[in-house]
Amino acid sequence: xxxxxxxxxxxxxxxxxxxxxxxxxxxxxxxxxxxxxxxxxxxxxxxxxxxxxxxxxxxxxxxxxxxxx
Amino acid sequence: xxxxxxxxxxxxxxxxxxxxxxxxxxxxxxxxxxxxxxxxxxxxxxxxxxxxxxxxxxxxxxxxxxxxxxxxxxxxxxxxxxxxxxxxxxxxxxxxxxxxxxxxxxxxxxxxxxxxxxxxxxxxxxxxxxxxxxxxxxxxxxxxxxx
Numbered sequence: 001x002x003x004x005x006x007x008x009x010x011x012x013x014x015x016x017x018x019x020x021x022x023x024x025x026x027x028x029x030x031x032x033x034x035x036x037x038x039x040x041x042x043x044x045x046x047x048x049x050x051x052x053x054x055x056x057x058x059x060x061x062x063x064x065x066x067x068x069x
Numbered sequence: 070x071x072x073x074x075x076x077x078x079x080x081x082x083x084x085x086x087x088x089x090x091x092x093x094x095x096x097x098x099x100x101x102x103x104x105x106x107x108x109x110x111x112x113x114x115x116x117x118x119x120x121x122x123x124x125x126x127x128x129x130x131x132x133x134x135x136x137x138x139x140x141x142x143x144x145x146x147x148x149x150x151x152x153x154x155x156x157x158x159x160x161x162x163x164x165x166x167x168x169x170x171x172x173x174x175x176x177x178x179x180x181x182x183x184x185x186x187x188x189x190x191x192x193x194x195x196x197x198x199x200x201x202x203x204x205x206x207x208x209x210x211x212x213x214x215x216x
Contacts, residue, residue, distance in 0.1 A: 001155075001156035001159075001203075001216065002178045002200070002201055003199070004179060005177045005179070005184075009180060010201045013178050013179040014203075017203070019203075020202045022201045023199070023202075024196065027200070028161060029161045029164075029188055032164065033162070033164060036134070036165040039135065039162070040082055040086055040167065044082070046070055046120060066205075069207045
């Protein structure tokens with residue numbers, strides 16, 4: 001889960017490997033802020049799978065690649 | 070995950086925030102009034118429940134996501150301290166967990182060029198960068214350190 005200068009840099013870094021998913025940095029900032037917003041709360045409770053899937057879906061991260069087990 | 074393990078998890082994260090680093094089992098045992106063995110056994114159960122990540126060999130903390138207990142390529146300044154994150158996603162997660170703005174310093178894995186990003190009010194100051202996630206979501210926890 002890395003940040004790259006451009007699509008060209010991603011392709012070169014991947015080499016022969018199958019690509020995963022590429023999203024703009026603004027989207028992953030939103031994702032990080034939402035995913036971990038409660039992580040230091042003193043009353044933290046574990047997220048359910050559906051809660052986490054809802055966070056991904058809510059940011060438009062849909063499709064087979066983003067489906068949690 | 071029972072309430073006792075949730076309490077242990079929250080105590081461990083509380084120490085991380087207070088100390089600015091991952092606590093040792095000794096420190097958490099002292100704070101909780103339990104034994105080091107009990108803390109390590111609880112951490113093992115939390116590891117199995119994906120609530121934290123232990124080193125494979127040492128039963129010490131490896132990740133308190135989004136924070137990394139080990140030095141990494143993702144250095145984050147937030148809340149008046151420098152932290153290590155596990156990946157780019159987690160770097161921005163530190164701003165979310167601490168509910169603050171901050172700065173990420175890393176490098177492009179392809180060319181090695183330094184990358185510095187400020188996030189203010191939830192917005193990065195450089196929107197030209199791209200995030201690549203190699204592993205599909207269904208496989209993230211097969212090897213979370215690699216992911």
